[in-house]
Amino acid sequence: SQTIHQWPATLVQPVGSPLSLECTVEGTSNPNLYWYRQAAGRGLQLLFYSVGIGQISSEVPQNLSASRPQDRQFILSSKKLLLSDSGFYLCAWTRDSSHEQYFGPGTRLTVT
Amino acid sequence: AQTVTQSQPEMSVQEAETVTLSCTYDTSESDYYLFWYKQPPSRQMILVIRQEAYKQQNATENRFSVNFQKAAKSFSLKISDSQLGDAAMYFCAFRGGSEKLVFGKGTKLTVNP
Numbered sequence: 001s002q003t004i005h006q007w008p009a010t011l012v013q014p015v016g017s018p019l020s021l022e023c024t025v026e027g028t029s030n031p032n033l034y035w036y037r038q039a040a041g042r043g044l045q046l047l048f049y050s051v052g053i054g055q056i057s058s059e060v061p062q063n064l065s066a067s068r069p070q071d072r073q074f075i076l077s078s079k080k081l082l083l084s085d086s087g088f089y090l091c092a093w094t095r096d097s098s099h100e101q102y103f104g105p106g107t108r109l110t111v112t
Numbered sequence: 113a114q115t116v117t118q119s120q121p122e123m124s125v126q127e128a129e130t131v132t133l134s135c136t137y138d139t140s141e142s143d144y145y146l147f148w149y150k151q152p153p154s155r156q157m158i159l160v161i162r163q164e165a166y167k168q169q170n171a172t173e174n175r176f177s178v179n180f181q182k183a184a185k186s187f188s189l190k191i192s193d194s195q196l197g198d199a200a201m202y203f204c205a206f207r208g209g210s211e212k213l214v215f216g217k218g219t220k221l222t223v224n225p
Contacts, residue, residue, distance in 0.1 A: 032211050034212075034213075038155075042217065042218075043203065043215050043216065043217040043218050044157075044203070044215045046212060046213075049211060049212060051211060059212075088155055090157060092157070094211075099145040099162070099207050100145070100147055100159050100162050100207075101159075101213055102159065103149075103156065103157035103158075105154075105155075105156050106155050106156065108155075
């Protein structure tokens with residue numbers, strides 16, 4: 001069966017510090033991968049998605065970036081965090097043959 | 113661009129009763145998929161049910177069922193015999209020809225004992 005992992009689960013970082021969030025999927029190959037952000041009490045905002053290694057599509061221009069160094073690994077990064085980067089970050093995956101997305105447990109990021 | 117609208121920011125239901133959450137969407141595509149996701153306080157997003165637009169029969173998963181009205185672009189979720197564990201945020205989502213899901217803003221469901 002397939003599983004999706006995210007770490008860390010929680011993170012508190014000062015403004016201006018770098019960020020690296022990691023997402024990995026097990027039990028499948030060549031998944032489509034997604035990064036979402038959810039502000040408190042709000043809906044999901046798609047940040048990035050990837051259909052293959054090295055292929056990244058950005059949905060929202062901001063100080064975040066994403067990379068996919070391996071088939072089942074998706075990384076969200078920032079060189080300098082802003083207060084507005086605080087939120088709940090969710091990674092998701094899907095297969096080409098399927099259409100629903102499956103989500104990881106999320107990372108709660110607080111920028112102070 | 114596709115949009116998904118959930119007009120009920122909050123809903124409440126008594127335990128063991130039935131509740132219906134509303135969702136409408138806007139698209140020019142004819143082939144698409146619709147989903148309901150549940151987000152409990154743990155914030156893990158859980159797929160509840162999916163509906164293929166080409167299927168006329170409404171999807172059902174145990175106590176969860178949908179009322180899919182393609183012409184009206186409506187996709188409501190009915191929860192029967194509500195349980196305390198059903199309390200959560202519920203998100204309606206649309207997927208057309210792209211690889212992306214479009215989500216509504218969610219409905220917070222409270223289940224009263």
